Amino acid sequence: MEAVKTGSTERYVGVVNNLERTFEIKLNAGEWTLTAKGYCDEEKTKQSFEGMTKVNLEKLQPVVDDITITVKPQKKGNGSVNLTLNIDENCGITTCEAEWKNGETTQTQTLDFSSNTSATFTMNGNGTDISSNSYTVFLKFYNKDKSELLYYCIETVNVFDNLTTDTWVNNGNKLYLSEDTEEKTIFKITNSLIENFKMTSFFVQGTDGSYTPNISSSDSNNGTYFDPLATVAKAAQKSADHSKTTPCYIFIDGIVTEGEITNIEEYSTIIIMAFSPNAEIKKAASINPLISTSGLLTIDNIKTNGNLTYSKGNLTLKGSTTLDTISLDSEGLLITIDELSSESVAKITMKDENELYANIIYKKEDAILKPLDTKTLTQTDCNRFSLTSPYFVLMPNNDGTKGILADSEGKIIPEIKKEVLFTLDKDGEVPEYSLGETITVSAVLTDKNITADCTDDMTDWKIVITNHGSNTGTESTKNTVTIPDGSTEIKKWPADTYTVTVSAKYKTEDLVYDASFNIEIAK
Numbered sequence: 010m011e012a013v014k015t016g017s018t019e020r021y022v023g024v025v026n027n028l029e030r031t032f033e034i035k036l037n038a039g040e041w042t043l044t045a046k047g048y049c050d051e052e053k054t055k056q057s058f059e060g061m062t063k064v065n066l067e068k069l070q071p072v073v074d075d076i077t078i079t080v081k082p083q084k085k086g087n088g089s090v091n092l093t094l095n096i097d098e099n100c101g102i103t104t105c106e107a108e109w110k111n112g113e114t115t116q117t118q119t120l121d122f123s124s125n126t127s128a129t130f131t132m133n134g135n136g137t138d139i140s141s142n143s144y145t146v147f148l149k150f151y152n153k154d155k156s157e158l159l160y161y162c163i164e165t166v167n168v169f170d171n172l173t174t175d176t177w178v179n180n181g182n183k184l185y186l187s188e189d190t191e192e193k194t195i196f197k198i199t200n201s202l203i204e205n206f207k208m209t210s211f212f213v214q215g216t217d218g219s220y221t222p223n224i225s226s227s228d229s230n231n232g233t234y235f236d237p238l239a240t241v242a243k244a245a246q247k248s249a250d251h252s253k254t255t256p257c258y259i260f261i262d263g264i265v266t267e268g269e270i271t272n273i274e275e276y277s278t279i280i281i282m283a284f285s286p287n288a289e290i291k292k293a294a295s296i297n298p299l300i301s302t303s304g305l306l307t308i309d310n311i312k313t314n315g316n317l318t319y320s321k322g323n324l325t326l327k328g329s330t331t332l333d334t335i336s337l338d339s340e341g342l343l344i345t346i347d348e349l350s351s352e353s354v355a356k357i358t359m360k361d362e363n364e365l366y367a368n369i370i371y372k373k374e375d376a377i378l379k380p381l382d383t384k385t386l387t388q389t390d391c392n393r394f395s396l397t398s399p400y401f402v403l404m405p406n407n408d409g410t411k412g413i414l415a416d417s418e419g420k421i422i423p424e425i426k427k428e429v430l431f432t433l434d435k436d437g438e439v440p441e442y443s444l445g446e447t448i449t450v451s452a453v454l455t456d457k458n459i460t461a462d463c464t465d466d467m468t469d470w471k472i473v474i475t476n477h478g479s480n481t482g483t484e485s486t487k488n489t490v491t492i493p494d495g496s497t498e499i500k501k502w503p504a505d506t507y508t509v510t511v512s513a514k515y516k517t518e519d520l521v522y523d524a525s526f527n528i529e530i531a532k
Contacts, residue, residue: 015040016430016453019438037438038525039430040065040387045078049171057141057169058082065385065409066525082141086170089137092130092177095197096122096150102160102198103153108220109146109166110286123153132166141170145286145310147220150198158234159203160185161210161260163282163310209257211244212237212284218263220285237262241281241290242270248279260284261311266291270300283310290314385409388428388520404520428455429463429522431511441529444502445494448472448528450511452488464488467513469521475508488513492530504531 010023012034023034025045034043040063047058060080082088096102105120107130120128130146132139143165150160162185168174177194179186184202189195214226214237221237228243230236238244241259248257256278262285281290289312300306307325386405391412403412433440434449442448450472454463472485474492481502483490490509493502507530512523 010034011044011046012036012041013044015042016455017432021438035438036066037527038066043076043078045080047080047169047172049169055171057086057088057172058167065387080167081143082167082169086141087138088141088168088170089173090130090132090139090166090168091136091173091175092166093127093196094120094130094148095127095195097198097200098126100159100198100200100203101152101157102150102203104151104155106149106151107146108149109144111140111142111144115286130166132168136173139168141168143167147284147286150203156235160198160206161284205255206258209248209255210234210260211247211257212260212262213239213241213244213265215239215261215263215265215289217287218285221262239265241265241267245270245279248277256280258282261288261290263287264289264291266293268293278305280307280309281311282307288312386412388522429453429467429513429515430455431513431522431524431526433509433526433528439506439527439529441531442492443531444492447489447491448509450488450490450509452513452522454515463515466516467522468516469512469514471512473510475510476505481507502530505529 010025012021012023013019014036017039019037021034021036042061042063044061045059046056049055049057058080060078062076062078064076094105103121103123105122105128107118107120109116109132116132118130118132118134120130122128129136132144144167146164146166148162148164149158151157152159162183164177166174177186177196179188179194185196185198187195187197211232212221212234213232214221218226218237222235224235224237226237226239228239230238232238232244232247238247241261244259248259257280259279259281261281261283264287267290282288288310291314307327308330309327311330313330386409388405391403391405405412430453432451432453434451435442450464450470451462452464452467454461454466467488470485470487472488472490474481474483474490483493485491507528509526509528510523511525512521514521
């Protein structure tokens, strides 16, 4: 594990406990890039995987234990797979068909549950010599004569050079993954999952659909696996007949051409999932928007060439989903980015320098962006979104738990990739100062490819020194603050660790930039 502080030369390294898959690194306040690297030899000359995430420590936090880093194969080679799947006894499942792509070739493995409640997914029979890569695996569970599809799910399996993939990854939102008493992730299809799947799943087969049985799809069909519908719109209509508290799944096989999909009602929960690798929704000519919804909508691994109009609820985008434009027609939208690679994120909601993949159009005054994890949102995070409206900007709320719309007052802040970083006049993780000494704070502006000192351009300075959360009474309205010499306040300034909190505005902007630093005051 490596931690590098943004805008600084500070760098720290920690070692991961291989048994518990945990690590410990002591960091000070600021934004840090955490990089995890895995090696298959003790000399660390053969790297197998790598992953990266950012963490923002804006206040003194004793422990941060909710960081998740997704790693991907780094070196081409061969690894092993040994993943166990479990089912409830007497649940009716006898066979599981696993399918995945290896390049352009579709590969399969049949798992037999006819006489056991567990089976092992190995990808090639013996589980060895599998090309290192990240594979999307479609898992379909059938009854004895394969006359009924009892359950279906999609999993990502990462294979690393010279390593064995033998543990499922649970991000907390998959009902078939849970932790056992030893905190190991267990894959298990239960009777309750199967019963819920039967009542709430609809299948849509389009052009080149081959994963559902080869029969003619029609909107007059009942929408089951063996009697698929022809359009997502019809499936959405059928799902509207079910309880709004129960999620409904719409599985797409092949390329489906749609008129406007409007039957996703307020408070209903719809998950549109790929049932085949080529799953795609195409809009019919002159249709805009493609999807209009006020419910809770998840789109998982679906390619579209249309737009989505959203009025309320929660939109979750997963896998390699693509959308041309997301239009927010009303207040209360929550967008969650879930399990997306950086490449996919850019194609959905992010603006990347000169390539605009998607616009988010705001027509009302309240929309919310929320990270899937507990990461604190900063203005830099919000600035990555492209706003086409000159009237609103996207800003984090006070505690950084969500991004909210605010009146732009003519300033299109999100179009400016700007960041201000504060530094103290002494280096080190916890620099040491003496009683009576003056602390000087500098500011550096990063705007696109330009980095420059902006200390003199900052306004509304505020510096506060606290001791274990208690205000010491020492504050300043400029970029310097003097520690009392202790001649009259010796009891208030013992040798200890103190926190220096800094905030200021850049020129005439309303946006407040801030940072916190730990310092040591010597006797």
